[in-house]
Amino acid sequence: MLWIKAFHIVFMTTWFAGLFYLPRLFVYHAMSTDRPSLERFKIMERKLFRGIMTPSAVLAILFGIALLHYVPEFLHTGWMAAKLALVAFLILYHVWCGVILKTFREDRNSRSHVWYRWFNEVPVLALVAIVILVVVKPF
Numbered sequence: 704m705l706w707i708k709a710f711h712i713v714f715m716t717t718w719f720a721g722l723f724y725l726p727r728l729f730v731y732h733a734m735s736t737d738r739p740s741l742e743r744f745k746i747m748e749r750k751l752f753r754g755i756m757t758p759s760a761v762l763a764i765l766f767g768i769a770l771l772h773y774v775p776e777f778l779h780t781g782w783m784a785a786k787l788a789l790v791a792f793l794i795l796y797h798v799w800c801g802v803i804l805k806t807f808r809e810d811r812n813s814r815s816h817v818w819y820r821w822f823n824e825v826p827v828l829a830l831v832a833i834v835i836l837v838v839v840k841p842f
Contacts, residue, residue: 704773711766714759719830721756722793725800726823732807733816741810748804760797764790781842789829789836796825 725748732744767790777783806812835841 704770707766707769707773711763711770714763714766718756718759718763718797719826721751721759722797722800722826723823725751725756725804726819726826729803729807729819730816730823733812733814733819745808748807752801752804756797756800760794764794780840782836782840785842786833786836789833793826793829796829 728744728748728751732741732748735741735744771778803812
């Protein structure tokens with residue numbers, strides 16, 4: 704079980720790295736005006752989303768499910784219900800990032816870099832809440 708927990712943490716960390724970095728790329732992409740920069744950001748965003756974020760998300764979720772298989776009593780706790788709700792929210796955020804990536808790829812972005820700066824803060828709040836829930840187990 705410790706191996707499963709270790710891999711869950713590794714892939715959760717790499718998923719969050721992508722959740723932090725991709726919206727930051729969106730900030731810079733929204734600020735860019737020259738064609739070479741716009742095309743470079745499209746490539747970087749695609750590679751991050753498809754090559755790192757999505758596989759990491761899938762593996763973090765699979766290892767998390769495996770952990771729950773070994774400790775099913777956690778499913779009956781309030782803190783785990785709250786954590787799983789936050790994970791569901793992060794999955795939706797991940798999908799939303801994919802939609803935004805497509806918008807940039809098709810040169811249809813209409814949001815400002817300021818909007819993306821705020822959008823970039825969302826996973827930070829989720830991470831803080833999840834860590835508190837898992838470590839403190841407040842309910």
